[in-house]
Amino acid sequence: MNTNNYYDKKLSSLLLAEVYSTEIPRINQYLQAEIEFVRKHIRGDETILELGAGYGRVILELARSCKKIVGIDISPNNIEYGKELLKDYKNAELVVMDAYTMQYKNEFDMTICIQNGLSAIKGDTRDLLKKTIDGLKNGGLAFFSSYHPDFWEYRLLWFYEQAKKGLIGELDIENCRDGVITCKDGFYSRSFSKDELSELGQQCGMNYWIEEIDESSIFLIIQKL
Ligand SMILES: C[S@@+](CC[C@H](N)C(=O)[O-])C[C@H]1O[C@@H](n2cnc3c(N)ncnc32)[C@H](O)[C@@H]1O
Numbered sequence: 297m298n299t300n301n302y303y304d305k306k307l308s309s310l311l312l313a314e315v316y317s318t319e320i321p322r323i324n325q326y327l328q329a330e331i332e333f334v335r336k337h338i339r340g341d342e343t344i345l346e347l348g349a350g351y352g353r354v355i356l357e358l359a360r361s362c363k364k365i366v367g368i369d370i371s372p373n374n375i376e377y378g379k380e381l382l383k384d385y386k387n388a389e390l391v392v393m394d395a396y397t398m399q400y401k402n403e404f405d406m407t408i409c410i411q412n413g414l415s416a417i418k419g420d421t422r423d424l425l426k427k428t429i430d431g432l433k434n435g436g437l438a439f440f441s442s443y444h445p446d447f448w449e450y451r452l453l454w455f456y457e458q459a460k461k462g463l464i465g466e467l468d469i470e471n472c473r474d475g476v477i478t479c480k481d482g483f484y485s486r487s488f489s490k491d492e493l494s495e496l497g498q499q500c501g502m503n504y505w506i507e508e509i510d511e512s513s514i515f516l517i518i519q520k521l
Pocket of ligand 1: 303304312348349351352353354368369370371374393395396410411413416418
């Protein structure tokens with residue numbers, strides 16, 4: 297298990313919830329647009345996996361729309377806090393697990409890794425996609441999202457807000473550019489361009505397509521053949 301994870305060590309449970317408790321309306325719109333885009337693809341009988349589920353923010357929104365939803369996260373603090381939040385949702389399950397070591401096989405109708413999860417779940421992204429596809433049933437869909445380049449100013453504003461609240465370190469502004477946010481305490485978040493997401497889709501040898509949502513997100517959607 298990756299034991300040097302910023303989110304696990306410094307930004308879990310209540311602190312992570314503070315990140316999402318933003319006063320910037322455009323960020324709330326972005327967060328909601330991602331969830332609604334995923335929800336649009338749910339019929340109601342699906343079993344869903346969320347990678348890097350945090351404390352279950354997204355699961356709370358989707359649990360009523362599907363048959364079962366499982367969230368995995370590397371941070372035990374997130375999972376403990378999330379279990380309390382989700383205690384009334386009998387079809388929701390949270391598990392401490394490193395996404396890079398998950399062993400699911402043909403279990404899920406849908407897997408989601410949104411809110412730029414590909415950046416937060418650090419490692420060789422191609423391996424993560426392979427494990428994700430292993431876990432999907434044939435015909436199942438995987439949703440990965442990153443930030444739209446036109447959203448950069450709002451994203452920067454949001455990270456300033458997080459730094460001001462003391463949730464992440466001071467922004468290393470000289471090195472915040474080209475979709476990368478860097479803080480002086482080692483926090484690092486990149487984004488994946490449309491081309492990079494397309495390349496990942498191509499490499500996995502499945503059906504894939506790209507969708508731009510709300511001028512804030514780019515989604516890579518993969519369908520297991
Ligand atoms: C930006 S947060 C997003 C949380 C959640 N998806 C949401 O949108 O509310 C990224 C999450 O990924 C988790 N994470 C990072 N590396 C991981 C890994 N290798 N396996 C599973 N989860 C991981 C972090 O602990 C953190 O909760």
